[in-house]
Amino acid sequence: MVGLPILAVLGVVAIPVVALLFAIGLPFFILFVVAIALLGVVFGLLGAVVGVGIVVLKLALLIAIPVWFVAWLVGKARDGRQDYSTI
Secondary structure (H helix, E strand, O other), X not given: OOHHHHHHHHHHHHHHHHHHHHXXXXXHHHHHHHHXXXXXXXXXXXXXXXXXXXXXXXXXXXXXXXXXXXXXXXXHHHHHOOOHHXX
16 A cells, blocks of 8 residues: 555656656657658659759760761761862
8 A cells, every 4th residue: 555655646747747748749749750751852852853854964965965976977078078069
């Protein structure tokens, strides 16, 4: 029977302590969850932008620059030929 008053005191003290922990800890936890979610959105969008940038770079390196180079070579070859239409 000696332990019963100790348990009663601990129960009475524990309720405000738990309420205080919920009052302080829960908003911080919600802020943490929201911050992590926002960070995920930011990095997700950043990943999409970087992916599009890589696609544009690949298009430039594999299509646009070679086509320009071939056109430049053809133009150089045409400039070297003699044109008899003005004689």
